[in-house]
Amino acid sequence: MNNITLFGQGNMAQAIASRLQKSNQSYTFVSAQDTATTLGEIVILAVPYGAIHSIVEKYKEFLKGKVVVDITNPVNFTTMDGLVVDADSSASQLLAQMLPDSKVVKAFNTNFAGTLASDEAITVLMASDDDQAKATLAQAFTGSGLVMMDAGSLKRSRELEAIGFLQITLAIREQISWTGGFRLVK
Numbered sequence: 001m002n003n004i005t006l007f008g009q010g011n012m013a014q015a016i017a018s019r020l021q022k023s024n025q026s027y028t029f030v031s032a033q034d035t036a037t038t039l040g041e042i043v044i045l046a047v048p049y050g051a052i053h054s055i056v057e058k059y060k061e062f063l064k065g066k067v068v069v070d071i072t073n074p075v076n077f078t079t080m081d082g083l084v085v086d087a088d089s090s091a092s093q094l095l096a097q098m099l100p101d102s103k104v105v106k107a108f109n110t111n112f113a114g115t116l117a118s119d120e121a122i123t124v125l126m127a128s129d130d131d132q133a134k135a136t137l138a139q140a141f142t143g144s145g146l147v148m149m150d151a152g153s154l155k156r157s158r159e160l161e162a163i164g165f166l167q168i169t170l171a172i173r174e175q176i177s178w179t180g181g182f183r184l185v186k
C-alpha cells in the first residue's frame with residue numbers, strides 16, 4: 001500500500017480519491033490553509049495551474065525524492081484559445097525544472113473529473129522521464145478500474161496537454177459530455 005498525498009479537495013482530487021478507494025490505497029488531503037510536514041511517496045497536485053508555484057515554494061524540500069503528479073491543464077481562461085505555456089513546452093516540464101530532485105509525472109489531465117468518478121474502465125495517460133515513477137503510480141491504481149498507460153518521456157506532456165485542451169474544447173462546444181472523453185482502443 002502506498003501513502004498518497006492529494007493537494008486540493010476539488011473535483012479532480014475527489015474523483016482520483018474515489019479510484020484510490022477502489023485500489024485500497026491510503027491517502028490524505030492537503031489544503032491551501034494546511035502546513036503539512038510529511039508527504040506521501042506519491043504527491044498528486046490536484047490544484048489549478050496557478051497554484052502550482054506557491055505549492056512548490058512552500059514544499060520544495062518535502063517534495064525531494066517524491067513522485068510528483070501534475071494533472072493540470074494550463075488553459076488560458078481569458079482567451080480560451082490556447083495554453084499559457086509555450087507551444088514547445090508544458091506545465092509539467094516547467095514543474096520539473098522547479099523540482100529537479102523530484103520525479104515529475106504528467107497524468108490524469110486527459111480525463112474529466114466526471115469520467116474518473118464513474119465506474120468506467122478508462123485510460124490514464126502518463127508521461128515522465130522516470131520509468132520507475134510511472135510504474136509506482138500505475139501500481140497505486142491497480143484494481144481501481146483505470147488503465148494506466150505509459151505515453152513516454154516528460155516531453156510528451158506537451159501532447160497530453162494539447163489533448164486535454166482539445167477535449168475541453170469538445171465539451172464546451174457540446175460535442176461530448178463532461179462525463180465523456182477520448183477512449184483508447186488497443
Ligand SMILES: NC(=O)c1ccc[n+]([C@@H]2O[C@H](COP(=O)([O-])OP(=O)(O)OC[C@H]3O[C@@H](n4cnc5c(N)ncnc54)[C@H](OP(=O)(O)O)[C@@H]3O)[C@@H](O)[C@H]2O)c1
Pocket residue numbers: 007008009010011012013030031032033045046047048049051054055071072073074108109110111112113114164
Ligand atoms: N475538472 C476536470 O475535469 C479536470 C480534468 C483534467 C485536469 N484537471 C485539472 O485538475 C486541476 C484541478 O481541477 P479541479 O476541477 O479539481 O478544480 P477545483 O474543483 O476548483 O479544485 C481545486 C482545488 O485546489 C485547491 N487549492 C487551490 N490552491 C491550493 C493550494 N495552494 N494548496 C492546496 N490546495 C489548493 C482548492 O481549494 P479551495 O477551494 O480552498 O481554493 C480546491 O480544493 C486543474 O489544474 C485542472 O486543470 C481538471
